[in-house]
Amino acid sequence: MPLTICNNVDHAGLANDILDRALRINLRHRGGAGMGGYCVANNTAQATALGTQGAGPCQIIVVHKANGIGAVGHYAANPDPRAILAGLVSMVVAVGGVPIDTIVFAAGDGVGPTNLQQKAYEMLIVAGASHRYPGATVLWPTFPAGEANWGSCIYLPLSSELALFDLLPGNFGGQADPGAGVSERNYRPYP
Numbered sequence: 806m807p808l809t810i811c812n813n814v815d816h817a818g819l820a821n822d823i824l825d826r827a828l829r830i831n832l833r834h835r836g837g838a839g840m841g842g843y844c845v846a847n848n849t850a851q852a853t854a855l856g857t858q859g860a861g862p863c864q865i866i867v868v869h870k871a872n873g874i875g876a877v878g879h880y881a882a883n884p885d886p887r888a889i890l891a892g893l894v895s896m897v898v899a900v901g902g903v904p905i906d907t908i909v910f911a912a913g914d915g916v917g918p919t920n921l922q923q924k925a926y927e928m929l930i931v932a933g934a935s936h937r938y939p940g941a942t943v944l945w946p947t948f949p950a951g952e953a954n955w956g957s958c959i960y961l962p963l964s965s966e967l968a969l970f971d972l973l974p975g976n977f978g979g980q981a982d983p984g985a986g987v988s989e990r991n992y993r994p995y996p
Contacts, residue, residue, distance in 0.1 A: 807942075808869040808907040812969040814949050820959075820968040827854035827959045827977065835979025836877075836987045843878030843892075845899045846962040848986025855987070858957035858973040860912035864889050865958055867909040867967055870900045873986075875962040880992060884916050886929040892992050893934055899990060905941040908934050911955040911969055 813820040827835065830852055836844030838857040843866070846853040855877040857865055864880040866889070876899055880892040889910075897905060916926040927945050934943045946969060948954050957973035960966070981989045 806872050806965040808909070808965050808967055810909065810944070810946060810967045810969070812946065812949075812955065813971065820970065823961060823966050823968040824959050824970075824974070824977075826852075827856065827961060830854045830979075831985075832980040833982035833985040834987055835977075836981035836989050837978035838877050838879040838989070840879050841881050842989060842991045843876050843896055843899070844981060845876045845896075845988050845990065846986060847874050847900070849873035849963070851986065852961065852963045853985070853987050854959065854961055854979070856957070856959040856973075856977040858970075858977060860956045861954070862912070862915040864892070864913040865909075865911040865955065866893055866896060867907075867911075867958060867960055868893070868896045868900055868905060869907040869909075869960075869962065869965065869967070870905055872965055873963045874900055875960060876900050877958060877960050878992070882913070882915070884926070886926060886933060889913070889930050890933045890937070894937070895990075895992055897938065903938060903940065905938050907942045907944070908938065909967060910934075910943075910945040911958060914954040
C-alpha cells in the first residue's frame, strides 16, 4: 500500500488521529529514534509505531518498504548531503534492501544562510536518493508557512501512514522490542 502523508498544519485532524493511534500501541511495539539513531519496524501482522521529535536542523528520514516494514531516522545535522545519503543507505539495508516504496526527508533546515542554499541542499539529497533507489517515490515535503519546518514525525508502518509535525504535542517513545518487530539502531559515523 502506498504511504499516506499528512501534516498537522494542513490536515491537523488526520495527523492527530495518527498520533493518537500510535500512542495506543503497546510500548513494546513502539520505537522512538533519538539523534544519531533510527528505529526499524518489521512486523506485518501487528501494528507498530515509529517516531522522532525535536529534529529542527537535524535530518528526519523515513523509509517505507511495505505494509509493516519501514524505518524512521533522526540523523544529526550535517551540511554534507553524502552523509545524509549514507544514513539512508543504512536504513534501507536494515529494512531488507530494495524494493523501497517511499523515502521521505524532513527537517534538515538551516544548512545555509539563504533559501536558495537550503533548496540546493534538499535537491542534492532527493536526487541522490532517487538515483540510488530508482523505483522509490522520494519526497521532501515543504512547510506551508515557509519559515518553520517539520521537526517531528509519527509513522505507522502497517497502515502505511506518516504524520509530520512542526512540534509534537507531548513525548513519543517506546520500548522497541525486537521480538515484537521493532528495533533501535545507531548510525555509523560518516568519515
